[in-house]
Every structure is written in structure tokens, then in C-alpha cells.
Amino acid sequence: xxVFYYLVFGALSAVVAALELxxxxxxxxxxxxxxxxxxxxxxxxxxxxxxxxxxxxxxxxYLYSQYGFDKGDIGRLFIAGFGSSMLFGTIVGSLxxxxxxxxxxxxxxxxxxxSCFTKHSPEYKILMVGRVLGGIATxxxxxxxxxxxxxEHNKKGFDPQWLSxxxxxxxxxxxxxxxxxxGLFANFLADNMGFGPVAPFDxxxxxxxxxxxxxxxxxxxxxxDSSDSRDLxxxxxxxxxxxxxxxxxxxLGAIQSLFEGSMYTFVFLWTPALSPNDEExxxxxxxxxxxxxxxxxxxxxxxxxxxxxxxxxYMQIVFSVSAFTLLLPVxxxxxxxxxxxxxxxxSLGGCxxxxxxxxFESCVGxxxxxxxKMRSQYIPEEARSTIMNFFRIPxxxxxxxxLYNVNAFPITVMFGMCxxxxxxxxxxxxxxxxxxxxxxxxxxxxxxxxxEPLNP
Numbered sequence: 001x002x003v004f005y006y007l008v009f010g011a012l013s014a015v016v017a018a019l020e021l022x023x024x025x026x027x028x029x030x031x032x033x034x035x036x037x038x039x040x041x042x043x044x045x046x047x048x049x050x051x052x053x054x055x056x057x058x059x060x061x062y063l064y065s066q067y068g069f070d071k072g073d074i075g076r077l078f079i080a081g082f083g084s085s086m087l088f089g090t091i092v093g094s095l096x097x098x099x100x101x102x103x104x105x106x107x108x109x110x111x112x113x114x115s116c117f118t119k120h121s122p123e124y125k126i127l128m129v130g131r132v133l134g135g136i137a138t139x140x141x142x143x144x145x146x147x148x149x150x151x152e153h154n155k156k157g158f159d160p161q162w163l164s165x166x167x168x169x170x171x172x173x174x175x176x177x178x179x180x181x182x183g184l185f186a187n188f189l190a191d192n193m194g195f196g197p198v199a200p201f202d203x204x205x206x207x208x209x210x211x212x213x214x215x216x217x218x219x220x221x222x223x224x225d226s227s228d229s230r231d232l233x234x235x236x237x238x239x240x241x242x243x244x245x246x247x248x249x250x251x252l253g254a255i256q257s258l259f260e261g262s263m264y265t266f267v268f269l270w271t272p273a274l275s276p277n278d279e280e281x282x283x284x285x286x287x288x289x290x291x292x293x294x295x296x297x298x299x300x301x302x303x304x305x306x307x308x309x310x311x312x313x314y315m316q317i318v319f320s321v322s323a324f325t326l327l328l329p330v331x332x333x334x335x336x337x338x339x340x341x342x343x344x345x346x347s348l349g350g351c352x353x354x355x356x357x358x359x360f361e362s363c364v365g366x367x368x369x370x371x372x373k374m375r376s377q378y379i380p381e382e383a384r385s386t387i388m389n390f391f392r393i394p395x396x397x398x399x400x401x402x403l404y405n406v407n408a409f410p411i412t413v414m415f416g417m418c419x420x421x422x423x424x425x426x427x428x429x430x431x432x433x434x435x436x437x438x439x440x441x442x443x444x445x446x447x448x449x450x451x452e453p454l455n456p
Contacts, residue, residue, distance in 0.1 A: 002282075002345070004346070004351055004354075005282060005285055005286070005289070008289055008354065008355070008358065009285070009288070009289050009292065012289065012292045012293055012296060012358065013292060015296055016292065016295050016296050016299055019296070019299045019300070019303070020299055023303070029161070029162065029165060029306055031158075031159075031162055031165065032158070034156065034158075035156075035158045035162055038152065038153065038156065038158075038166075039162075039165065039166045039169065041214075041218055041219075042145075042149050042166060042170065043166065043169050043170050043173060043174070044214065045105075045145075045211050045214055045215060045219075046145060046170045046173075046174045047170075047173050047174045047178050048207050048208070048210055048211030048214070049108070049109075049141060049145065049174070049208065049211050050174035050175060050178050050179070050182075051174075051178050051181075051182050051204070051207045052109075052112060052116075052204040052205070052207045052208040052211070053112075053138075053141065053204070054178060054179045054182035054183065054186075055182045055185065055186050055200045055201070055203050055204040055207070056116070056186075056200060056201055056204050057183075058183055058186050058187070058200070058284065058287070059186060059190060059197045059200050059201070061074060062197050063119060063197040063198065063201075064077060064127070066197055067122040067127075068122075069124070073124065075403055075404070077127060077128060077131050078131070078403055079400050079403050079404060080128050080131040080132055080135070081131040081132070081134050081135040081138070082135060082396045082399045082400050082403070083135065083396065083400055084131065084132040084133075084134070084135025084136055085135035085136065085138050085139045085392060085396050086135075086392065086393050086396035086397055086400070088132075088135065088136050088139065089135075089136070089138075089139030089143075089389040089392050089393070089396070090236065090239075090386060090389045090390055090393065092104065092107070092136055092139055092140055092144075092389070093139060093140075093143050093144070093385040093386045093387075093388060093389030093390075094235040094236060094239070094383075094385070094386040094389075096140070096143065096144045096147065096224075096385040096386075097147070097223065097224025097235060097382065097383055097384065097385045097386050098223065098224065098235060099223075100221045100222070100223055101144050101145075101147050101148035101151065101221070101222055101223070101224075101385065102148060102215060102219045102220070102221045102222070103221070104140050104143075104144035104148075104385065105140065105144050105145055105148060105215050105219070106212055106215055106216065107140060107144075108137050108140035108141055108144060108145075109208045109209070109211060109212035109215070110212070111133045111134075111136050111137040111140070112133070112134065112137040112204070112205075112208050113205045113208050113209060114130075114133050115130045115131075115133040115134040115137060116130075116201040116202065116204050116205040116208075117130075117205065118130030118133070119198055119201040120198055139389055139392060142388070142392070143384075143385045143388040143389050143392075144385055146372060146375070146388070147224070147384040147385045147388065148219070148222060149163075149166065150163065150375075150376045150381070150384065151222040151223075151224075151381060151384070152219075152220065152222055153166070154381070155222060160376070160377075161308065163372075163373065163376050164302075164305035164306070164369060164372075164373045165302070165305075165306070167305075167368070167369035167372040167373060168298055168299075168301050168302035168305060168369040169302070170369075171294075171298040171301070171365065171368040171369050172295055172298040172299060172302070172365075175291070175294055175295075175298065175365070175368060176291055176292070176294050176295030176298060176365065177291075177295060179291040179294070180288045180291045180292065183284060183287055183288060183291070184284075184288070185200075185203065186199075186200035186203070187284055189203060224381060224382045224383055224384055224385060224386070235383060235386050236386065238382065238383045238386075239383040239386040239387045239390055240390070242379075242380055242383060242387060243387060243390060246378070247435050248378045248432060248435055248436055249378055249379060249387065251428050251429075251431055251432040251435065252371075252374055252375065252378055252379075252391075252432065253387075253390065253391040253394075254425075254428055255319075255371075255425045255428050255429055255432065256371055256391050256395070257391060257392075257394040257395045257398070258421045258422065258424055258425040258428070259319065259322070259367060259371075259421075259422065259425050260392075260395050261394070261395050261398040261399060261402075261418075261421060262322075262326065262418035262419075262421045262422050263364060264395070264399045264402075265398075265399065265402050265414065265418050266326065266357075266360065266418065268402070268403070269411060269414055269415065270286075270290075270357055271283065272411055273329050273350075273353055273357075273411055273415070274286070274346060274350045274353060274354060274357075275346070275350070276411075277344075277347075279344055279345060279346050279347065279350065280344065280345060281346055281350075286354070289354075289358060290357065290358065290361040291361070293358040293359070293360075293361035293362045293365065294361045294362065294364050294365035295365060296362050296365060297361065297362035297363060297364060297365020297366040297367070298365040298366070298368065298369060299365075300362070300365070300366055301365065301366040301368075301369045301370055302369070304366075304370075305369065305370070305373060310433070311370050311373050311374055312374070312429060312432050312433035312436055313433060314370075315366075315367075315370055315429050316426050316429045316430050316433070318363050318366050318367065318370070319363075319422050319423070319425040319426035319429055320422075320423070320426045321359065321363055322359075322360050322363035322364075322367075322422050323419045323420075323422035323423045323425075323426065324356075324419070325356040325357065325359045325360040325363070326356075326360060326415050326418045326419045326422060327415065327416065327419040328352060328353050328356035328357075328415075329353055329356075329411065329412055329415045330412045330415055330416050330419070332349040332352050332353055333349070333412050336348055336349035336352065374432075375388065378436075402414070
């Protein structure tokens with residue numbers, strides 16, 4: 001059965017390579033040297049930031065367990081991270097709009113480096129502080145960097161359509177290739193070199209420090225609203241009013257929360273789904289396969305965006321497909337008889353689910369650059385980071401509730417719930433397309449005297 005993993009990985013690699021090497025003129029957009037300089041600088045920084053994040057992922061749970069903490073203790077540490085992101089995210093997002101996005105990006109680096117340092121301590125309270133710092137850093141990672149890029153792009157007067165090029169490349173590398181390499185590098189440091197589970201966190205701190213140095217030396221500052229007359233509460237009110245008064249922004253926030261909530265829940269569920277009877281599965285190799293699937297999705301997204309296809313249209317299909325893929329564990333539970341044998345290799349049902357999960361990760365790869373494109377269109381510049389972190393409040397609340405009750409419901413119920421959320425996202429995406437079409441300015445055609453119809 002081990003051959004199955006290699007076949008899936010090989011097939012995905014071939015498709016990704018074919019898509020990247022076979023791009024035609026329709027898939028490429030002519031840009032300027034100045035834009036390419038900004039794009040390459042941002043992608044380098046974003047890849048370093050994401051490497052600092054991906055290096056930590058494979059060993060967080062394992063490190064806590066090595067310190068002697070049980071599942072409940074570790075669950076509370078994870079809840080602290082998501083809760084911190086929920087509570088402090090809007091505050092740091094608002095400060096980013098007011099005090100500067102570059103400063104916020106540097107704050108992300110410092111917060112995450114300090115969080116990495118706390119992993120050297122086996123003290124539960126210090127580890128909890130590290131999770132809180134990590135939660136704050138996560139809020140900045142998914143708001144301040146994007147906000148800085150959009151503002152800088154617009155300030156330099158580049159074509160708005162070119163933003164999708166930067167987004168697609170950043171996701172392809174930062175959420176795909178970098179994730180695979182970071183996972184392998186973390187495994188090399190911790191296991192092959194024998195440095196232990198803390199080593200990947202030290203490596204992450206080094207990459208974050210390098211990225212911070214590039215930000216400090218090459219990035220300019222930009223703001224949402226730097227006016228001294230607006231305090232933090234005023235920024236919150238502006239963001240809340242924008243969401244409440246503009247249906248497009250509210251729909252976008254709901255869509256993002258539904259999809260990302262399902263995505264983060266999937267992160268906790270895929271392991272028990274593929275090995276319900278403690279089957280031996282190569283977790284690292286499967287993770288790399290998922291990231292390769294995400295690269296496939298981002299490559300598809302870059303083609304769709306380059307051909308100027310309507311994002312609001314094709315994302316309805318993406319959400320519907322992703323809803324079906326997370327329904328597979330429920331379907332296979334009824335159609336494929338589960339194995340009663342403990343251990344062994346992955347079952348037939350597990351193979352079918354793995355293919356579905358790879359499809360879901362491809363949808364994730366399409367989602368990221370597409371949602372970034374829609375956010376750049378609909379979210380007002382003066383409160384961009386604040387609004388983006390407002391979107392993360394229901395997301396983090398949902399993940400905290402799931403983590404707290406992860407043992408209270410069967411895994412099929414959890415997957416079914418995620419599938420329903422994704423179908424809801426598809427419906428809301430349809431509504432967003434309708435609303436955006438209604439608000440498009442109509443083209444006025446001026447008529448000359450010769451064009452006027454004759455009276456009968």
C-alpha cells in the first residue's frame with residue numbers, strides 16, 4: 001500500500017510541473033520592471049515569514065507531549081493561541097492601520113521570535129505566554145502583510161489586476177514549496193541531526209530575523225488612517241460600520257470565516273480520519289502531499305486570474321467541490337466496511353479519503369489568492385487591517401469551540417458540519433456575485449443628433 005502514497009505524490013508533481021511549464025501567452029501578463037521588483041521583494045519576505053511558521057507546525061504537539069503534558073493540557077495551549085488571536089487580533093490590526101503596516105510586520109517578527117524562545121522552557125505558564133504571543137503574531141501575518149502590499153501596490157500606481165500575480169506566486173511558494181521544504185528541514189534538524197524537537201523553533205526564529213532585516217532595510221511605511229484624531233475605538237467603529245453598511249464586505253467576511261473554520265478543523269481531523277484503527281501512515285509524507293496539492297491549486301488560480309475570469313463566479317464551484325470532499329469521510333463510513341484490524345497499512349476507505357483530502361487542499365490553494373483578490377477589491381483602505389481581523393473573530397471562536405469539544409462528537413459529525421459550512425460558503429459566494437453585479441457602474445453611451453431615432 002506504500003506504493004499508493006508515491007503514486008499520488010508523483011501524479012501531483014507531474015501535473016504541477018506540466019501546469020507551470022506549459023503556461024501560454026494567455027496565462028502570462030506583461031508587467032513593468034518596477035512592479036517585478038516589488039513583487040519579488042514581497043514574495044521573498046512572505047516566503048521567509050511562512051517558513052518561520054511552517055517550521056514550527058510539525059513539532060508543536062510533539063514538543064508539548066515530550067514535556068509531559070497530556071491531551072487536555074495541550075488542547076488548552078492551542079485554545080490559548082486561537083483565543084489570543086481572537087481577542088487581540090482586532091486591536092493589533094487597528095494599530096497596524098493607524099501606526100503603520102511596516103511596523104506591524106516587524107512586530108509580527110518580534111512576537112513570533114519571542115514565542116519560539118519560550119519553547120525552550122518546560123514550564124506550562126511560559127509555554128502559555130508563547131501561545132498568546134503566537135496568536136497575536138498569526139493575526140498580523142494574515143492581515144498586516146497583505147494590507148502593506150495592497151497599499152504599496154496602489155501607491156505606486158500599478159494595474160490592480162497585477163495584484164493577483166503577486167498573490168498567486170506568494171501562495172504557490174510560501175504556502176506550497178516553502179511548506180514542503182520547511183517540513184523536511186524540520187525533520188532533518190530534529191531527527192536526522194539529533195538536535196531534538198526544539199531545533200525547528202530555533203531555525204524558525206533565524207528565518208524570521210532575516211525577514212525582519214529585509215523589511216527594515218527595503219520596505220517603506222504606509223497607513224490606513226494615520227490621523228491623530230481617530231483613537232482605537234473610532235477605528236473599530238469605522239470598521240464595524242463598513243461591514244454593517246456594505247453587504248459585499250459582510251458576505252466576504254462570512255465566506256472567509258466559514259471556509260477557514262472548516263480548513264482549520266480539517267487540520268485536526270485528517271490524522272484520525274486516515275487511521276481510525278491506528279493504521280501506520282507516513283504523516284510527514286502525507287503533509288508534503290497536501291502541500292503539493294495546495295501548489296496545484298495556486299497554479300490553477302494563477303491561470304484563472306491571468307485570464308481575468310470572474311473570481312466571484314469560479315469560487316462557487318471551488319466551495320461546492322470542497323464541501324463534497326469533506327463529505328467523503330461520512331460517505332465512505334457507510335459504503336466501505338471499516339477494518340477491525342488494529343495497525344497495518346491504510347485501508348481502502350482511507351485511500352479514497354486521502355484522494356478527497358488532496359482535492360480539498362487544491363481548493364485551499366485556489367482559495368488563498370482568490371480571497372486576497374476579492375479583499376483588495378471590496379475592503380476600504382483606511383481600515384483594511386482592522387476589518388480583516390474582524391473577519392477572524394468568528395473563525396477563531398469556531399476553532400476554539402471545536403478544539404474544546406473535539407472528543408464530544410464522532411469524527412463523521414465533525415466532517416459533516418464542515419461540509420455544511422462549505423455549502424453555505426458557496427451559497428453566500430453566489431449572493432456576493434449578484435450583489436457585486438448590481439453595484440457595478442453602468443456604462444453611459446452618449447448619442448449625437450444623427451444617432452437619435454426619427455419620430456414616426
